[in-house]
Amino acid sequence: MHTKSVAQLIQGLRERQFSSAELTRVYLDRIAALDTRYNSFISVDEAAAMAAASAADERLAAGDAPPLTGIPIAHKDIFCTDGMRTSCGSRMLDNFVPPYDATVVQRFRAAGAVLLGKTNMDEFAMGSSNESSFYGPARNPWDTDLVPGGSSGGSAAAVAGLLAPAATGTDTGGSIRQPAAFCGITGLKPTYGRVSRLGMVAFASSLDQAGPMAHTAEDCALLLNAMAGHDPLDSTSSDTATEDYTLALGNSLDGLRIGLPEEYFGDGLDSATGDCIRSALRELEAQGATLVNVSLPHAALTIPTYYIIAPAEASTNLSRFDGVRYGYRCADPVDLHDLYTRTRQEGFGDEVKRRILVGTYALSAGYYDAYYKKAQQVRRLIKQDFMACFEQVDVIAGPTTPGPAFALGAKSNDPVSMYLEDVYTLAVNLAGLPGMSVPAGFVDNKPVGLQLIGRHFDEARLLNVAHRFQRATDWHLRQPESANGGPA
C-alpha cells in the first residue's frame, strides 16, 4: 500500500481493497519503524490518526465521502493544528498547542484526509537543509548522510521515505521545491494568494505560500483541489476562481512554448545536474513543446533582494514570540527587559536570530530607503522580467537547485553558501508566481529536480506539463533503498 500514489490509494479505498484504518496503520507502523532514521516527524498522534481513519471508513461506507476521505497525510509543523502541538521547528513553540486549525488543515479535514502527524522543518522555515530545526535535522532517504533540503525537509523526507503518501509544505523562497528536488518527489508552490495563509506561522508574509508535496503531479493536483481557494480571513488570499486541477493533466504539450532563462544555466549550475535538466527538456520537446531561450536580466539581484525583504518581514512577524502569552518563557525573569531578551535569546536558534538582526537592520531609520525600499523596487523589476518572458512563452523551465543534496553539516557554518542553494527558486516567490519541482534524474544516486514556473494562477498548466513528463519517465517512481528496509 505504501508504494501507491494518492490517486491509486483513493481508488483502492473506493474499491474496498483496503480500509483507511488499514492504510493508516501501515503508515503509522512505517513511521515507528523508519523515522528514527529520517527524523521526518516532530509529532505523531497515532490515536487521533486511527480515530480519523475509522471516521473516514464510516464516511466511505456511507457513500458520500469527499475525494481525499481516508487518505493519510502529514502537515508541515508550521500549520496550526487544533489540539496538536505546532512547534514550527522551534524551541519557542515546543510547548504550543493551538486551539484552532489553519485553514489548510481545516480544508484537508473537510476533504476527509487523515492526519498522521507534523513534519520536521527548519526553525520558522528559515533554512535550506532542515538543519536549523530545534528537533535535529531530518535526513534524506536517498542517503541519510545528506540533507533533505529545507525548509519543508521533513515533509519531503516523509514522502520520499514512504512514511506518508503526501504532505503539505510551505515555500517562502524555495522551501517546497528545493526539498522536493533533493528527495526526488514532486512539489508545487502555488501562486501567492492561491492558498490561505491563515493559521500558518508567518515567516515572510508577502512571500509565504503553502503547497502540496507528493510523488506525482496528479497527486499534487488532487491535494491542491483541497487546499486552494479564497479565505475571507486572509486578506491576501485571492478570489480568483479555482478549478479542478486534475482536468487539464492529460492535455497535449503540442505547441507549448517553454522558456529557458540563460541565467539559470550559467556557471553556478553543477554540470551533471545540468545534463539531467537538458535531457528532461528534450523529453518535453519530444512531446511537442518548443524550447525558447529567454532572459531574466535581474536574476543576479534575486538573492540580495530576497535576503532583505524576507528577513525584514520575518523580523517583525517574529516579534509576537515574547514569552508573554504563549510559547517559551525564560525561567524567573527579573523584569520585562530580562523576560524579553532571555526568552528570545533562549527560544530562538542562530539562523532565526541572524535573520531577525538582518531584517531589523534593513528596516531601521536611515537604512530603510537604501535597503527595504530599494529591495521592493528591484522586486518589481524581477517580476517584470518574468512578465516579459511570459509574453513569449507559456512556461519557464530550469533546474530547481544548482546541484543535488549536500552532506549534513557541509554548509551549516556558511550562511551565504546555504543561501545560494535557493538561487533559482527565490525569484518565483518575489514575483508571486507558481513554481514546481519535478523529479528529473539522478546524479550519483542523488535526485535532481526540474523546475517549472508558470504565469499567475496557471497551476493547471504546470501540473499538466509535469504530468505528461511523468507519463513518459519513471524518475518519480524510483524509491530509495532505505525506504524498503535497505541501507541508508
Add this chain to the structure above:
Amino acid sequence: MQWEPVIGLEVHLQLATRSKIFSGSPTTFGAEPNTQASAVDLAMPGMLPVLNEQAVCYAVRFGLGIGAEIGRRSVFDRKNYFYPDLPKGYQISQFEAPIVGKGSFEILMEDGSSRRIGITRAHLEEDAGKSLHEDFHGQTGIDLNRAGTPLLEIVSEPEIRSAAEAVAYLKALHSLVTYLGISDGNMSEGSMRCDVNISLRPVGSDTLGTRAEIKNVNSFRFVEKAIRHEIERQADILDDGGQVVQETRLYDAERDETRSMRSKEVANDYRYFPEPDLLPVVIDDAYIESIRSALPELPADKRQRFAEQYGLSQYDANVLSDSRALADYFEQVVADCGDAKIAANWVQVELLGQLNRDERSIENCPVSAADLGALISRILDQSISGKMAKQVFEAMWQGEGSADDIIAAKGLKQVSDSGALEAIVDEVVAANSAQVQQYLAADDAKRKKLLGFFVGQVMKLSKGQANPQMVNELLANKLV
C-alpha cells in the same frame, strides 16, 4: 519677553464600530479582562488581520466632515515596538499614506467668536491593550479587551495659541464626531485621548521653538490645566535663558504638573514598513459619494441655520446646536409647538437647567421633546400661564405624566371664560375701593404698580388659574 504658545493636538478617537478594526471581537467597554480578545487580538501564531469596513467608512465620514482630501489608496504600516500590551510586537497603523489628508473645522470660543483650525491628517490604527500595575503583587496584569479597538488619530496643525483654544478645539471636535456618529466621544472611558505638542516662541517670531509632548491628557479640564502649566514651565525656562528639552511629558492631574517621562536610552525607531498582511485600501468616487450623500448636517451649518431659520441670537443658536442630540431635541420641540423662540427659551433655561442639576445628558432626559412641545403648546393656546407651565414641567420631570394629564389632574387649566373672569374682577374692584381711588388719582407709573395689585388679587381669587392677559384687559376696562 512675551511668549506665544504654539500648540498642536493629536487626538486618538475610538471609532464606534461594533467589532474591532482587524478582528471580529466586540468593542464593548467595561467587560471582564480578556473576555473580548480573540486569537487575532492575542496575536496567536498564524493569525491574520482583516480590515473592518465600518472603520474605513467612519474615517471617510470624518474626512468629508472636515472637507479633507480622502486618500484614494491608503496603506497600513507596521509600527514596531515591544510592550506586553501590544501582542504582535507591532501596531498596525498608517504612516506614509493616511486615509484622511489635510482639512479643517471651525472652533467656537467662549465669547462666541469662531476660528478655523487646520487638520494635518487623520489615520486609522489599532489600539493597544491595557497594562494593569495594581493588584498583581509586583507583577503586571494585561487586559487585551481594548487591543484592536479602531482608532482614528487626528493630528491638528500647530495653529492653536492658548489653552482655551485647545479646549475649544476639543469641544468642537467632540461635537463634530458625535454629529457624524463615528464615536461616542466619551473622554472618561478613553474614547477621546489627547496628546499635546507645545512650544513657545517670541511674539512676532515665525520660527518654531523646541516642543514638548504631553501624553494622554484625558479631559477638557486637564487639557486646559496641563497646557497652562506647560506654558508657564517653558516660559520660566526661556526667561531664565535656558532651553526647552524636546521630550515627552506626562500630566499629573493630582499634582497639577507635567513631568518628564523616564528618558529613553535611545530614540524610538519604529521601523515602519507597509503591512504585508493587508492590501492597500482603495477608495473610489462612488464610495465617497455614497458616504457624502448620507452625511448629517454638521455643527457649523446647523448653527448658522438655527440663527437664520428660527431667528435666534447667535449665542442661542450655538448653545442649541452644541450636540446633535440637543439640536434634534430642540427642533422636535419647535415642530410640535410651532414657536422657535419660546422653544429655544424653554430648552435652554428649564430643560438644560434641570439636566445640569440632575447631571443628566440630553440622551437620558426624562421629558421627551414631544412632551415639552405639548407643554409649550398649552402656554401658546393660553390654557396655562408661563408660571404654571413651570410647575407642570416640574411634575413632568418627576414622571407624573404628560402636560395635559398634569394640568387636568391638578386643576391648573387657565380660566379664559370672560364672563367668569369679569365676575371675579368686579368682586375685586368692589372689595378694594380705596385702591381704586388711588389708582384713578395716580400717574401712569404708579398706575402700573397698582394694576399689579389688582391682578394679584384676581389671581388669588381664581387660585392662579385666571388668564393673566385677559385679567389685565378686563381691569383696564373696569378701572376708569
